Structures are given as C-alpha cells and as structure tokens.
Amino acid sequence: MAQPPGYGPQYGPPPQQFQPPRKKGRLGWVLGGIGVATAFIIAVLFAGCASVASLINNGGSHEDKARAMMAKADNLPESDWQLVGRSDPKVESGCLSVDIACVRLSATWAVPHKVGLADAASRLGMKTSGPPMGLFSGCLEDKLKDGSTSRVCIDPDPDLEDTWQVSINLTAK
Missing domain, CATH: 1.20.5 (Single alpha-helices involved in coiled-coils or other helix-helix interfaces)
Known part of the structure; x- marks a missing residue:
C-alpha cells in the first residue's frame, strides 16, 4: 500500500517511542x-x-577565677598598708587544671602595726578550722574541694622594726 504524499520516513513527525521517566x-x-x-x-x-x-577546670573560666582572686586580694589591705609587691594572675591559654594550678596571685604588704592572723584570714574569706586567735605571726592555709588554695602569712619585717609583712598566695585550678 502506498503512503499518501508527504508522509514517510523522510517526511513528517518522527514516530513516537515510549520512554519511561528517568529515576x-x-x-x-x-x-x-x-x-x-x-x-x-x-x-x-x-x-x-x-x-x-x-x-x-572545676567550672568557670580562668578569667572569672582571676577576677575573683584579685577582688579577694583587694579586700585584704587596710588604708595604712603599703603594697611591697604583687603579681596578678596571668591566665595561660590552654591550661587544663588536672593537677596544676593555672591561676596564681601573690602579694605582700608592709604594715606599721600588728595584724591578727585570724583577722587577715577572715578578710580573705578563708574558712579555717579554729583559726588561732591572738596570733600575730605565722601562716594559715585553706584548701577548698575544687583544688584552690588561700595562704596568708604574717611575719616581722626583717629590715624595719615594728613593721610587719603580710603576704598572700592564692591559687586556683
């Protein structure tokens, strides 16, 4: 059978083939x-x-612990105390307080009169078991459960008569 003119493989639309949708x-x-x-x-x-x-690090950042230490140290001296030396904490980055104290502060004052050891310890916020009342020389230390320590020492000044040196050492893990 002959195809009508215009149709065939070379003419008209190509035959439709079914293509399944692509997955x-x-x-x-x-x-x-x-x-x-x-x-x-x-x-x-x-x-x-x-x-x-x-x-x-026992909770809290080292910066927070350093600020708390400096506040403690600032609360200790009275108006007639003369600062002899102080080393504020330098926070070491990357220090993990597993077995070492990463934050430290030490300070020493010259005082022209006797200072009670128990009085200085209480102003530092130290909790000591039965602090020695009436002592004006010696050291007291307080160790907390978080590994921090507070130590206060009062000694006669070796260079000046009737002058006392009050020194503190604070550490925190």
Missing part, C-alpha cells in the same frame, strides 16, 4: 545525609570537649 539518583541524597550527620557529630564533639574542659 532520580540516590547518590545526592546519600551524600547530603552523610554531610549532615558529619556536621552534627562535629558539633556534638565540640560541645562535649568544651564541657569536659569546664569540668576539668
């Missing part, structure tokens, strides 16, 4: 899922490391 690749979903899971795990590890470091 979308799962590779993009798999890689996206892996990326999201990896980001989540990294975020959890970072938060975990920060909390572990905080626990090792």
